[in-house]
Amino acid sequence: MTTPNTRRRGLARVVPAVAAVLGLSLVLAACGGGDDEGGSGDGGGDLSVTFLPKNLGNPYFDASSTGGEAAVEEFGGTFKEVGPSEATPDSQVSYINTLTQQGVGAIAISANDPEAIGDALQEARDAGTKVVTFDSDTNPEYRDLFVSQADAKGIAAKQVELIAKAIGDEGKVAILSASANATNQNEWIKLMEEDLAANHPNIELVETVYGDDDDQTSFDKTAALLQKHSDLKGIISPTTVGIAAAARYLSDSQYKGKVALTGLGTPDQMREYVKDGTVGSFALWSPEDLGYLTAFASKALIDGDIKGEEGDTFEAGKLGEYTVGENGTVILGEPLEFNKDNIDDFNF
Amino acid sequence: MTSLIHPSDTSTQPRARSYRDHQRPLWQRILFSRDLAVWVALVVVYLYASATVPFFDRPITITYLLLDVAPILLIALPMTLVIITGEIDLSVASTVALASVSFGVLYDKGTPIVLAAVAALLVGIVCGAFNGFLVTVVGLPSLAVTIGTLALYRGIAVGLLGTTAITDFPDGWTDWARGRIGESDIPSIMIPFAVLAIVFIVLLHFTAFGRGVYAIGLNEGAARFSGIRVERTKLVLFMLTGVVSALAGIYYTLRYGSARGDNANGMELQVIAAVLLGGVSIFGGRGALPGVIAGVLLIGAIGSALRLADQTADVINIVTGLLLVVSVVGSSVLGWVSSKRRSRGAPDAPSGTTQSTPPQPHNNTTLTDPDGPVGEREREDR
Numbered sequence: 001m002t003t004p005n006t007r008r009r010g011l012a013r014v015v016p017a018v019a020a021v022l023g024l025s026l027v028l029a030a031c032g033g034g035d036d037e038g039g040s041g042d043g044g045g046d047l048s049v050t051f052l053p054k055n056l057g058n059p060y061f062d063a064s065s066t067g068g069e070a071a072v073e074e075f076g077g078t079f080k081e082v083g084p085s086e087a088t089p090d091s092q093v094s095y096i097n098t099l100t101q102q103g104v105g106a107i108a109i110s111a112n113d114p115e116a117i118g119d120a121l122q123e124a125r126d127a128g129t130k131v132v133t134f135d136s137d138t139n140p141e142y143r144d145l146f147v148s149q150a151d152a153k154g155i156a157a158k159q160v161e162l163i164a165k166a167i168g169d170e171g172k173v174a175i176l177s178a179s180a181n182a183t184n185q186n187e188w189i190k191l192m193e194e195d196l197a198a199n200h201p202n203i204e205l206v207e208t209v210y211g212d213d214d215d216q217t218s219f220d221k222t223a224a225l226l227q228k229h230s231d232l233k234g235i236i237s238p239t240t241v242g243i244a245a246a247a248r249y250l251s252d253s254q255y256k257g258k259v260a261l262t263g264l265g266t267p268d269q270m271r272e273y274v275k276d277g278t279v280g281s282f283a284l285w286s287p288e289d290l291g292y293l294t295a296f297a298s299k300a301l302i303d304g305d306i307k308g309e310e311g312d313t314f315e316a317g318k319l320g321e322y323t324v325g326e327n328g329t330v331i332l333g334e335p336l337e338f339n340k341d342n343i344d345d346f347n348f
Numbered sequence: 349m350t351s352l353i354h355p356s357d358t359s360t361q362p363r364a365r366s367y368r369d370h371q372r373p374l375w376q377r378i379l380f381s382r383d384l385a386v387w388v389a390l391v392v393v394y395l396y397a398s399a400t401v402p403f404f405d406r407p408i409t410i411t412y413l414l415l416d417v418a419p420i421l422l423i424a425l426p427m428t429l430v431i432i433t434g435e436i437d438l439s440v441a442s443t444v445a446l447a448s449v450s451f452g453v454l455y456d457k458g459t460p461i462v463l464a465a466v467a468a469l470l471v472g473i474v475c476g477a478f479n480g481f482l483v484t485v486v487g488l489p490s491l492a493v494t495i496g497t498l499a500l501y502r503g504i505a506v507g508l509l510g511t512t513a514i515t516d517f518p519d520g521w522t523d524w525a526r527g528r529i530g531e532s533d534i535p536s537i538m539i540p541f542a543v544l545a546i547v548f549i550v551l552l553h554f555t556a557f558g559r560g561v562y563a564i565g566l567n568e569g570a571a572r573f574s575g576i577r578v579e580r581t582k583l584v585l586f587m588l589t590g591v592v593s594a595l596a597g598i599y600y601t602l603r604y605g606s607a608r609g610d611n612a613n614g615m616e617l618q619v620i621a622a623v624l625l626g627g628v629s630i631f632g633g634r635g636a637l638p639g640v641i642a643g644v645l646l647i648g649a650i651g652s653a654l655r656l657a658d659q660t661a662d663v664i665n666i667v668t669g670l671l672l673v674v675s676v677v678g679s680s681v682l683g684w685v686s687s688k689r690r691s692r693g694a695p696d697a698p699s700g701t702t703q704s705t706p707p708q709p710h711n712n713t714t715l716t717d718p719d720g721p722v723g724e725r726e727r728e729d730r
Contacts, residue, residue, distance in 0.1 A: 056660065056661065080658065082655075085660075085662060085665070086613060086614070088610055088611075089604060089608070090600075090611065090612070091661070093416075093604065094416055094655060095655065097412040097416075098412075098655040100408075101406065101408060101412070102403050102656065113515075113604070113606050114515070115513065115515035115604075115606050116604035116606035116608075117604075118605065119522075119526055119604075
């Protein structure tokens with residue numbers, strides 16, 4: 001049966017095998033040098049910190065990883081960033097498993113699901129890896145520490161401070177929120193109302209409207225607000241979708257420069273509106289500082305300086321000393337204010 | 349062709365290559381089979397990665413690998429049969445998500461978990477039956493139908509739960525889904541998988557139903573004329589795919605302890621890639637389950653090795669995609685080349701081996717049915 005046909009058939013059958021091996025060898029060869037370093041450097045308890053964001057190629061997480069890498073370089077550890085291309089919990093689990101096998105010192109993760117990655121994180125901790133969540137938490141039982149971007153009180157106070165400054169601490173303001181049942185938004189709004197009543201008696205909050213985090217809805221609600229309240233002095237939008245839509249409306253209308261707008265937004269979204277004078281200033285935490293603090297928190301855990309219990313304190317380089325709060329949470333601090341003087345320093 | 353349906357007349361008729369090369373001795377069939385090539389590739393990749401990738405050569409690698417590919421292994425079983433009939437089901441991952449969400453929502457609303465699981469399996473059967481109905485009764489191409497239901501089932505799943513997740517499942521169930529068999533490193537999900545794998549291997553390779561599946565893929569018209577119930581077979585296969593996808597959906601939910609509308613996003617491509625890499629012809633009629641199982645494990649092992657070597661998700665996608673293209677295109681091109689050569693006539697065949705039997709049996713075109721293109725494919729090797 002060794003006719004030429006048989007031989008060709010054999011060749012056809014070998015194709016997948018050859019392809020598989022060639023493909024793998026090429027890729028592994030391309031990264032061969034790096035592997036060896038990684039392999040020898042990854043002993044137990046050393047300062048290797050791996051960032052595992054919700055997904056790669058996301059400007060927000062690019063910024064947090066930049067901060068994390070800077071911190072790791074500062075304290076002389078090994079930095080690595082891995083992650084899925086899509087923000088799904090199942091793909092994060094594969095990466096957590098891989099890091100468990102590699103025995104990295106700490107995983108700094110932004111969770112895509114509070115529960116789905118829990119079991120994998122538990123296995124990582126059983127193997128001696130420290131787990132720090134940042135930006136988005138898991139259930140507290142699955143991690144050593146959560147580095148939170150800001151607490152609700154700080155976020156609310158910052159926005160009130162900015163609007164008061166923009167309108168001269170006097171006049172009517174309105175809030176453009178996300179959806180009516182968004183827990184964090186409602187908490188901020190409640191705190192803002194309390195803050196206004198207690199510290200800014202001349203500012204009147206006339207209405208809160210909801211744009212459902214939809215660009216067009218937020219745009220239309222802004223228009224309706226301005227028609228309804230002809231003497232409105234300012235709008236606070238504590239959501240990145242809302243503030244961008246409101247800014248877009250204002251920049252093309254007669255209200256540009258007359259009605260103040262502030263809230264929570266990203267510099268990339270808001271750059272043009274800050275430069276054309278529609279928006280004076282707005283706030284958000286700095287993802288770079290968030291990554292920086294997360295890396296130092298990881299170091300403190302690896303070194304055994306802290307256990308993630310309430311009252312533990314650690315040094316975080318240029319950011320100073322931090323104290324672990326309740327539920328193993330560290331708060332980065334006050335949101336950062338962006339205006340035309342500093343907005344070009346940020347890229348996310 | 350005729351030899352397939354009437355094996356008895358081979359003595360007089362010059363016959364075309366029958367499926368599975370049954371005229372060759374068993375040892376040759378095994379040794380030169382594509383299945384074996386995939387298993388060899390798997391072993392080679394495993395050994396190579398163990399030697400070059402740090403941390404790969406540990407038992408825990410196999411545990412994680414099997415846990416990761418378990419739903420793909422499950423769905424690949426019925427998918428193999430569907431593709432052998434020349435059809436395809438792109439809606440499997442969406443069925444996984446819909447079953448996952450149904451399971452989670454029902455359990456959350458107070459349904460006993462066993463009933464919720466049964467209901468999720470029923471959802472899978474209905475999803476599969478709807479695909480099968482549109483393909484066999486309405487007569488639409490399965491590619492178009494299942495692209496539609498891919499969006500439809502995913503849409504319903506996401507619509508039912510929105511962006512939230514149901515996470516509070518009983519510990520006993522989730523522990524089992526994540527657990528290992530006894531003290532070993534083998535995940536316990538491999539037990540139901542092994543049972544299903546044996547069921548499907550018997551069904552495809554040792555029953556009349558299975559021979560009908562191959563016959564439909566080789567030549568649907570001929571299969572129909574020889575009394576095979578083509579429509580019923582396809583409907584059954586789509587329903588089997590649906591119910592196994594739902595099973596994978598329940599496993600998925602319990603393993604991650606989370607019922608979500610975006611569960612198993614994009615898994616249909618991983619399943620189909622593994623099935624094709626495992627030696628199943630996308631044109632139908634050829635393939636075997638052992639090769640498919642090796643194909644799934646091969647893709648899983650490559651992904652695991654690349655992640656351990658700190659490659660990004662994009663690189664893993666590129667390598668998986670290239671593997672698929674090379675294995676499908678490569679073997680098609682070789683088959684095309686050899687069929688071209690043969691169609692120029694036996695005397696032009698490359699020299700080197702004595703042609704002791706002057707009339708090359710394979711060269712004779714015996715097809716009488718009007719289905720030309722299918723006949724062309726059949727004369728290709730593999």
